[in-house]
Structures are given as C-alpha cells and as structure tokens.
Amino acid sequence: xxxxxxxxxxxxxxxxxxxxxxxxxxxxxxxxxxxxxxxxxxxxxxxxxxxxxxxxxxxxxxxxxxxxxxxxxxxxxxxxxxxxxxxxxxxxxxxxxxxxxxxxxxxxxxxxxxxxxxxxxxxxxxxxxxxxxxxxxxxxxxxxxxxxxxxxxxxxxxxxxxxxxxxxxxxxxxxxxxxxxxxxxxxxxxxxxxxxxxxxxxxxxxxxxxxxxxxxxxxxxxxxxxxxxxxxxxxxxxxxxxxxxxxxxxxxxxxxxxxxxxxxxxxxxxxxxxxxxxxxxxxxxxxxxxxxxxxxxxxxxxxxxxxxxxxxxxxxxxxxxxxxxxxxxxxxxxxxxxxx
Amino acid sequence: xxxxxxxxxxxxxxxxxxxxxxxxxxxxxxxxxxxxxxxxxxxxxxxxxxxxxxxxxxxxxxxxxxxxxxxxxxxxxxxxxxxxxxxxxxxxxxxxxxxxxxxxxxxxxxxxxxxxxxxxxxxxxxxxxxxxxxxxxxxxxxxxxxxxxxxxxxxxxxxxxxxxxxxxxxxxxxxxxxxxxxxxxxxxxxxxxxxxxxxxxxxxxxxxxxxxxxxxxxxxxxxxxxxxxxxxxxxxxxxxxxxxxxxxxxxxxxxxxxxxxxxxxxxxxxxxxxxxxxxxxxxxxxxxxxxxxxxxxxxxxxxxxxxxxxxxxxxxxxxxxxxxxxxxxxxxxxxxxxxx
DNA sequence: TATTAACACGAAACCGTTTTCGTAACTTTT
DNA sequence: AAAAGTTACGAAAACGGTTTCGTGTTAATA
Numbered sequence: 038x039x040x041x042x043x044x045x046x047x048x049x050x051x052x053x054x055x056x057x058x059x060x061x062x063x064x065x066x067x068x069x070x071x072x073x074x075x076x077x078x079x080x081x082x083x084x085x086x087x088x089x090x091x092x093x094x095x096x097x098x099x100x101x102x103x104x105x106x107x108x109x110x111x112x113x114x115x116x117x118x119x120x121x122x123x124x125x126x127x128x129x130x131x132x133x134x135x136x137x138x139x140x141x142x143x144x145x146x147x148x149x150x151x152x153x154x155x156x157x158x159x160x161x162x163x164x165x166x167x168x169x170x171x172x173x174x175x176x177x178x179x180x181x182x183x184x185x186x187x188x189x190x191x192x193x194x195x196x197x198x199x200x201x202x203x204x205x206x207x208x209x210x211x212x213x214x215x216x217x218x219x220x221x222x223x224x225x226x227x228x229x230x231x232x233x234x235x236x237x238x239x240x241x242x243x244x245x246x247x248x249x250x251x252x253x254x255x256x257x258x259x260x261x262x263x264x265x266x267x268x269x270x271x272x273x274x275x276x277x278x279x280x281x282x283x284x285x286x287x288x289x290x291x292x293x294x295x296x297x298x299x300x301x302x303x304x305x306x307x308x309x310x311x312x313x314x315x316x317x318x319x320x321x322x323x324x325x326x327x328x329x330x331x332x333x334x335x336x337x338x339x340x341x342x343x344x345x346x347x348x349x350x351x352x353x354x355x356x357x358x359x360x361x362x363x364x365x366x367x368x369x370x371x372x373x374x375x376x377x
Numbered sequence: 378x379x380x381x382x383x384x385x386x387x388x389x390x391x392x393x394x395x396x397x398x399x400x401x402x403x404x405x406x407x408x409x410x411x412x413x414x415x416x417x418x419x420x421x422x423x424x425x426x427x428x429x430x431x432x433x434x435x436x437x438x439x440x441x442x443x444x445x446x447x448x449x450x451x452x453x454x455x456x457x458x459x460x461x462x463x464x465x466x467x468x469x470x471x472x473x474x475x476x477x478x479x480x481x482x483x484x485x486x487x488x489x490x491x492x493x494x495x496x497x498x499x500x501x502x503x504x505x506x507x508x509x510x511x512x513x514x515x516x517x518x519x520x521x522x523x524x525x526x527x528x529x530x531x532x533x534x535x536x537x538x539x540x541x542x543x544x545x546x547x548x549x550x551x552x553x554x555x556x557x558x559x560x561x562x563x564x565x566x567x568x569x570x571x572x573x574x575x576x577x578x579x580x581x582x583x584x585x586x587x588x589x590x591x592x593x594x595x596x597x598x599x600x601x602x603x604x605x606x607x608x609x610x611x612x613x614x615x616x617x618x619x620x621x622x623x624x625x626x627x628x629x630x631x632x633x634x635x636x637x638x639x640x641x642x643x644x645x646x647x648x649x650x651x652x653x654x655x656x657x658x659x660x661x662x663x664x665x666x667x668x669x670x671x672x673x674x675x676x677x678x679x680x681x682x683x684x685x686x687x688x689x690x691x692x693x694x695x696x697x698x699x700x701x702x703x704x705x706x707x708x709x710x711x712x713x714x715x716x717x
Numbered sequence: 718t719a720t721t722a723a724c725a726c727g728a729a730a731c732c733g734t735t736t737t738c739g740t741a742a743c744t745t746t747t
Numbered sequence: 748a749a750a751a752g753t754t755a756c757g758a759a760a761a762c763g764g765t766t767t768c769g770t771g772t773t774a775a776t777a
Contacts, residue, residue, distance in 0.1 A: 041493070041522060043733060054757045059735060069755060089494040090433045091733035094762045099430065101473070101495075109459055112659075115450040122449070122476050126487070131495065133441070133473050136462050151471065153381070154430040154763090155441075182381060290663065297665040319452075319660055323630065325637040383763060394727045399765060409725060431763035434732045494733090 042083045051079060093154075101131045102346060103156040105147055107139045107164045107191070112289070112318035113335050114162065117189060120339020121160055128347050130157075141166035145175045158185040158346045160339075163193060165264070168233060171195070185349040189342045190235060199345040200362040201338050205238035206245065208331050208367040212285050212313045213246025215369060219376040221283035221311060225258040227272070227295060228287045239287050239315070262291065272298050276310075283311040283375075289320045292328055296374065312374040326373025338365045382423045391419055433494075441471045442686060443496040445487060447479045447504045447531070452629070452658035453675050454502065457529060460679020461500055468687050470497075481506035485515045498525040498686045500679075503533060505604070508573065511535070525689040529682045530575060539685040540702040541678050545578035546585065548671050548707040552625050552653045553586025555709060559716040561623035561651060565598040567612070567635060568627045579627050579655070602631065612638050616650075623651040623715075629660045632668055636714065652714040666713025678705045 044062075048055045053072065061068045061076035062085070068076075093099040102125055106114045118134070125132050133156060135147035144164045151159075159179065167173070168191060176196050180186060189201040216224050226243045229236045240259070247254050260275045262268045272295055286292035292314025299310050306312055306326060314321055314330045321328035341363050352358060371377045388395045393412065401408045401416035402425070408416075419425075433439040442465055446454045462472050473496060475487035484504045491499075499519065507513070508531060516536050520526060529541040556564050566583045569576045580599070587594050600615045602608045612635055626632035632654025639650050646652055646666060654661055654670045661668035681703050692698060711717045 039521060045733075055734085056736080056758080057756060060756090063735085067755065072755080086489075086493045088434075088733050090430060090439065091494070091762090092735085093430045094428075094434050094732090094764090095734050095736095097762070109449075109462070110452065110455040112450065115455060119449055119476065122474070126475070131473050131475070131491065133471050134462070135466070135471070136459065147466070149426075153426045154428040155471065181379060290659070293663045297663070300665070319630070319658075320663060323633045323637070323660060324664075325640070384765095385763075395764085396728080396766080397726060400726085403765085407725065412725080428763050431732090432765085434734095434762090435764055435766095437732070 041088070042080075042085050043088065044085075047076065047079055047083070047085065051076060098350075099155060099157050100129055101133050101156045102343070102350075103148070103151040103159045104132055104134045105137055105144060105159060105161045106134070107137050107162060109134075109136050112320075113190075113316050113333055116333075116335030117162075117339040117342070120336035120341075121343045122339075123336070124340040124343035125347070128343075130343075130347065137164040137167075139165040141170055141172065148175055148179065152179055152182070152184055156184075157350045158187070160187045160189065160342045160346055162189050163191040165233065168193070185346060187342045187346045187349075189338055191233065193234070197360055199342075199349060199360050201342045201345065201365065202362065203235070203333055203338070203365050203367050205235050205367070206242035208369065209239040209242025209285065210246035210249060211369060212331065213243055214250060215313070215371070215375065216283035216285070216311055217246075217250040217252070219283075219307075219311060222252060223255075223258065223280055223282045224252065225260065225275075225279065225281045225284040226287075227260045227262065227275075227284060227291045229262060229264060236287050239285075243285055268294065269298065273302070276302055276304075281310055283313075286312065286314045289314040289316040289318050289328065289330060292330070292374075293320045293324050296324060296328070306374050307376050311376060313369070314374075317370055321370075321372075324374075329372045329375040330370050331367045332370050333367055334365055341365065381428070382420075382425050383428065384425075387416065387419055387423075387425065391416060438690075439495060439497050440469055441473050441496045442683070442690075443488070443491040443499045444472055444474045445477055445484060445499060445501045446474070447477050447502060449474075449476050452660075453530075453656050453673055456673075456675030457502075457679035457682070460676035460681075461683045462679075463676070464680040464683035465687070468683075470683075470687065477504040477507075479505040481510055481512065488515055488519065492519055492522065492524055496524075497690045498527070500527045500529065500682045500686055502529050503531040505573065508533070525686060527682045527686045527689075529678055531573065533574070537700055539682075539689060539700050541682045541685065541705065542702065543575070543673055543678070543705050543707050545575050545707070546582035548709065549579040549582025549625065550586035550589060551582075551709060552671065553583055554590060555653070555711070555715065556623035556625070556651055557586075557590045557592070559623075559647075559651060562592060563595075563598065563620055563622045564592065565600065565615075565619065565621045565624040566627075567600045567602065567615075567624060567631045569602060569604060576627050579625075583625055608634065609638065613642070616642055616644075621650055623653075626652065626654045629654040629656040629658050629668065629670060632670070632714075633660045633664050636664060636668070647714050647716050651716060653709070654714075657710055661710075661712075664714075669712045669715040670710050671707045672710050673707055674705050681705065 044055050044058045047058045058076055061073045062080055104121055122132050137144035144167055173196050187199045192200050192202060213224055228240055244254050257279055284295055286295055292312055296306055296312055299306055304310050314328050317330045317332040321330040384395050384398045387398045398416055401413045402420055444461055465472050477484035484507055513536050527539045532540050553564055568580055584594050597619055624635055626635055632652055636646050636652055639646055644650050654668050657670045657672040661670040
C-alpha cells in the first residue's frame with residue numbers, strides 16, 4: 038500500500054524545496070529546464086496528483102456543488118440531476134447530493150452541513166414541507182453569506198436568486214386546447230394539493246385553456262388528490278360520478294392510474310376518454326396505450342441550472358449580475374392516449 | 378453580506394489566541410469558565426461553524442463518500458442510493474455521486490478525480506463497459522492507495538473488497554418453482570446479454586429452478602435482448618413462435634413490455650401466461666394487472682453497502698479485517714401477473 | 718520561606734498547496 | 748572593474764483549523 042505522494046515527498050527525495058517542486062510542475066519559467074524535467078519525471082513516475090482538499094483550502098473554491106432534491110426515486114428529479122451532473126462534470130465540478138425527503142428540517146440541516154466550506158453553491162428544488170411552511174430563512178442566510186443558489190422547478194418568489202422553471206401554465210393550457218381540437222368539451226384535471234406551486238401553475242393553465250376555448254370551468258371536474266396515498270377509490274368515484282371526455286393529470290402516476298381505472302370501468306382510451314399526463318417517464322412510455330404527455334426536458338433543465346450556478350460562482354467578485362429566471366419550454370408528446 | 382467567521386476573527390476580536398478559541402469551543406478544561414463563556418457567546422452570536430475543508434485537511438478525513446453508479450434514471454439504483462444517503466447522512470457523511478453512464482472511461486476518470494483527497498471511500502456498481510472489458514486496474518490502484526471500496530450488485534470476483542449482492546440465483550430458482558406450483562411447465566426467460574453478471578446469475582438460477590422441478594431447459598425459451606433497443610418485434614415473434622405458459626424477466630421493463638405484447642396478442646395475464654419480473658418499481662406497481670416481481674430491497678442494499686464502507690473507513694489503522702460479502706435476500710412479491 | 722503543583726493561556730507545528738518576495742551566483746553592460 | 752540585470756532557487760506566509768508543549772502566575776505543600 039503506497040500512500041499518496043505529496044510535494045513535500047518529492048522535494049525531500051530530489052533535494053529541492055517544496056516551492057521549486059510546485060513551480061516545476063506548473064511549468065513555471067522560474068525553474069531551469071533540467072530541474073523541471075527531473076521533477077516532472079519523478080512526479081509522473083510516482084503518479085503525483087495534487088491534493089484536492091489542500092487546493093480547496095488554498096483557493097477557497099471546492100469545485101463541488103451541492104444539489105438538494107426532495108426525492109431521488111422520481112423520474113423527473115433524476116433526469117434533472119443527470120443534466121446537472123453532466124454539465125458540472127464537464128466543467129470540472131463534482132456534485133454532492135442531499136435528499137430532503139420532502140422535509141423542511143432535513144433540507145435545512147443538509148444545507149448547513151454543506152455550507153461550511155464543502156461546496157461553492159447550491160442547486161435546490163424545495164421540499165413539500167418548506168413550501169407549506171413558506172419559511173426560507175435558511176436560504177436567505179446562505180445567500181447572505183455569499184453562497185449562490187439556483188432554484189429549479191419547485192421555486193419561490195420570496196427569495197432573489199437564479200431560477201429555472203418550466204412553462205407549466207402555458208403547456209397546461211396547450212394540453213387543454215389539444216383536447217378541444219380532438220372534440221372534447223368535458224375536460225377534467227387531476228392534481229395535487231396546491232402548496233406545490235407547479236401544480237398551482239398547471240391548474241391555472243388548465244383554467245386558462247378552458248377560457249381560451251370558451252369552455253366553462255367546472256369545479257366538479259377538478260379532482261385534488263392527497264400525497265402518497267392509494268387514490269384508487271377516489272379516482273374511481275370521480276369517473277363514476279362525472280361525465281368526462283378528457284383528463285389532464287399533473288403527473289404520470291396519476292395519469293397511468295387513471296388509465297387503468299378508466300379501462301377497468303369499461304371505457305376505452307382514447308376513444309371514450311383521452312388522457313394527458315406530465316413527465317415523459319418510464320410509465321408513460323410503457324403503458325398501453327402509451328401515454329400522451331408533457332415532456333419536461335429535465336436534463337435540459339438540470340444543465341441550465343448547473344450553468345447558471347457555475348457562471349455565478351466563477352463570476353463572483355465581479356460586479357453583481359442581475360438574477361435570471363430561465364424558462365424551459367415543455368413539449369406535448371402525442372401518443373396513444375389522445376386522439377390526434 | 379457577512380462572510381463566514383473564523384477562529385482567527387474571534388481571537389482577534391476577543392483579544393485571545395487562536396488556540397484558546399479553539400479549545401474553548403471544544404470545551405477544553407484548560408480554559409477558564411469565564412473565558413469559555415465569553416468565547417462561546419461570541420461564537421454563537423456570530424454563528425461560528427468550523428470550516429469543513431480545513432478540518433478535512435487536518436484530519437485527513439473528508440467525511441465524504443463517493444458513489445459511482447452506471448445510471449441514475451433507474452429505479453433500482455436510485456433506491457440503493459437512497460439507502461446509501463440515508464445511512465451515510467446518519468453517520469455524518471456526505472455523498473458525492475458520479476454517473477459512469479455505463480462507460481469505462483467515465484468510471485475511471487470520475488474515480489480518479491475524487492480519489493485525490495475528496496473522499497474517504499467508494500461505493501460502486503460496475504459500468505457495463507467495465508464488465509465487458511474486464512479491466513479493473515483502476516480499482517486495484519485505489520485499493521493499493523488505501524482507499525476502501527465497496528462493490529454492490531454489479532460486482533466482480535477479480536478484486537478483493539467488501540461487496541453487497543442479491544441472491545439472484547436463489548430467487549430466480551424460487552420464481553421458477555412458483556410458476557411450477559401454479560401449473561406451468563413451459564417457462565421462458567427473457568434476459569440481457571450475459572456480461573451483466575446479475576443476468577448471468579439469474580439465468581443460472583432459472584436453469585436450476587427448472588432442474589429442481591424436473592423440467593428440461595429449452596434454449597428456444599430463452600430470449601436474450603440487446604441493451605437499449607426497441608425490442609417489441611423480438612418479443613412479439615418470441616411469443617408467436619413459442620408456446621409459453623410463464624415467463625421470468627430479468628427486469629421490470631422487459632416484464633411490462635412482455636405483458637403489453639402478450640395482451641396485444643390476445644392472451645390474458647395471468648390465465649394464459651404468467652409473468653414475474655425483477656425490480657419492484659413504479660412500473661410493476663402501476664401496470665394492470667400489477668406485476669408479480671422480485672423485490673430487490675435496494676434501500677437495504679444501499680444501507681448495508683454504506684455501513685460496510687464506513688466501518689472500514691473508521692476502523693482503518695486497525696488490524697485489517699477480512700473482506701465481507703453481504704447477501705441481501707430478495708423476496709417474491711405475488712401480485713396480479715401470476716396465479717397464486 | 719522555598720518548592721511544587723495546578724491553572725490558564727499562547728506559540729508553534731502540522732495538514733498540502735500556491736505565491737510573493739528575497740537573494741546568491743552568474744552574466745551582461747558601461 | 749564596478750554596476751546592473753538575469754537566472755534559479757528557497758523561505759515564509761497564507762488558507763482554517765487542532766494539538767502538543769512551554770511558561771508565567773497563582774495556590775498548595777513541605
């Protein structure tokens with residue numbers, strides 16, 4: 038077991054000073070060619086690599102970014118994460134990930150743990166609890182300390198920082214119009230409780246879509262489901278009690294559950310009822326018929342978020358750039374669960 | 378913007394030495410009560426937190442672990458990761474994640490990047506390419522440098538380290554027996570190319586299951602599908618050309634694709650054909666009928682892997698413990714795609 | 718009263734780098 | 748031959764902590 042070699046080791050072995058070794062390896066012209074060659078050869082032979090931690094301490098830059106997401110077993114977040122990792126890596130950054138598990142406390146604790154030097158900035162999607170509490174002091178404190186933050190998807194207007202969001206409103210409206218074009222008039226929405234701002238946006242987009250098409254909104258056609266429960270009964274009753282021609286679901290689980298129940302009730306998709314979901318995930322791609330859905334382009338979102346953050350990190354000390362909000366354009370993927 | 382406060386700042390402000398501050402905050406009894414109180418109050422007021430990087434440099438311990446997985450948009454890996462994160466976090470460790478993207482080079486580069494001080498150990502599942510190449514020199518070198526590694530799921534016998542695996546062989550055999558109990562004799566296997574050792578183990582377990590039940594293996598009933606392709610035609614032909622009563626699939630995507638195709642061909646699941654998949658993921662839970670499947674208990678696997686690694690890290694310097702291989706027992710979840 | 722012990726603190730080394738500055742030994746210029 | 752400029756390197760500070768050891772001041776003991 039040969040432990041990692043340091044500058045000091047090289048210096049001692051070659052009988053020069055540490056500074057000389059450092060300079061030689063950085064190809065400084067302060068050092069003579071012969072000495073440089075000797076040192077480089079030796080370093081190469083022993084596979085010298087500078088210690089990241091020492092560099093971080095010296096440079097006050099870790100080249101690490103912290104990512105805090107509510108859940109990892111979730112298609113959308115993993116695609117975003119993939120985008121983050123991809124871009125970050127290409128820029129020489131590593132990614133430290135923390136899962137808030139939808140908990141405010143875990144979000145706070147994790148971020149504080151990382152904030153003491155471990156990372157240069159955060160990319161964050163708010164936990165459900167944080168959104169419910171509407172308490173963002175932890176974020177404000179970090180920003181105060183000069184640690185840049187980029188929010189994505191589950192954001193808040195309460196804090197000033199870079200953000201990346203989806204055009205939820207517009208795409209929901211577009212989905213409704215798509216239903217209308219195929220002849221539907223009784224268009225339902227299945228959504229989650231409203232402290233998720235994305236759900237709220239989608240709902241408003243849905244309402245706007247109805248308005249644009251001169252349809253009247255009907256509260257009975259909006260089903261709000263609780264989080265993390267078995268919703269089979271609620272959905273079944275919903276379709277038994279209401280005449281529905283099309284349904285927009287704010288996520289793909291709802292969509293695929295709906296489809297199962299609708300089929301079970303004896304209707305056919307899309308002939309009797311059309312369905313559009315959100316998230317072009319594994320479920321949408323493998324159901325039968327395949328689900329028409331809103332592709333959120335998570336990977337692109339992640340790349341954008343990472344770019345915003347790294348730009349901000351690397352331009353620090355510069356004059357403060359104004360904060361930006363990037364909008365990712367969702368696209369409607371038309372598959373078997375709608376009439377095209 | 379108030380930048381982070383350091384020991385030096387406190388020392389200067391309170392007109393004591395840095396050592397005194399450090400000791401006071403660690404409640405050393407070398408320091409008088411009054412001085413300690415003064416310093417603690419000051420530190421608390423300014424929300425002093427020691428700099429992680431400085432601590433890492435001093436202690437030569439980062440309290441970070443590196444996780445390298447082939448893919449993040451993948452239910453099994455995310456559950457394992459969740460287990461890792463959970464345990465690691467509870468022990469005060471952070472998790473740096475790298476995605477190898479099934480590429481040998483990315484695996485090597487990422488690990489080397491982290492190995493220069495950024496982490497105290499690795500948890501790794503081999504990339505497809507690495508398994509194909511059968512080249513593990515990068516792992517050997519890291520082990521040589523004294524960096525502990527824990528392999529999970531996609532492992533290799535070529536290197537000596539702690540490992541966590543699933544009892545793929547036994548559970549596949551058990552699945553076959555379950556089919557037999559419900560009356561099936563013509564039992565098929567749908568698998569991936571064999572350089573995935575888990576697939577190989579599952580296949581061997583399948584064969585063993587047949588043998589145990591006095592059934593003859595039939596090569597025609599084994600369908601090997603290429604990676605990342607649209608396999609619809611291959612699967613369709615397979616079921617058109619072969620009489621099959623039950624099928625074991627090595628992952629849930631194959632299983633749900635199978636089910637769709639089987640139903641499309643006019644058979645019913647499970648009456649005509651039973652299906653068991655691997656991975657109790659979102660697909661299995663939301664298909665209709667719901668898929669009977671092998672639960673891999675990824676979270677448990679992740680926790681075990683993290684525990685093995687952290688134990689190893691924290692017992693370093695101690696006499697070398699022998700390497701361990703933990704086996705996670707998969708369980709068969711019987712749902713609608715089999716006759717129970 | 719002289720010696721020893723306890724107390725409370727500071728100086729300095731160390732972790733592994735980078736970088737500024739100083740300087741001895743040549744070389745070139747006048 | 749003296750002054751100035753190069754060359755090639757080393758010493759030391761800095762990043763932010765921890766920890767060992769030394770020491771001056773008191774208090775306890777002989």
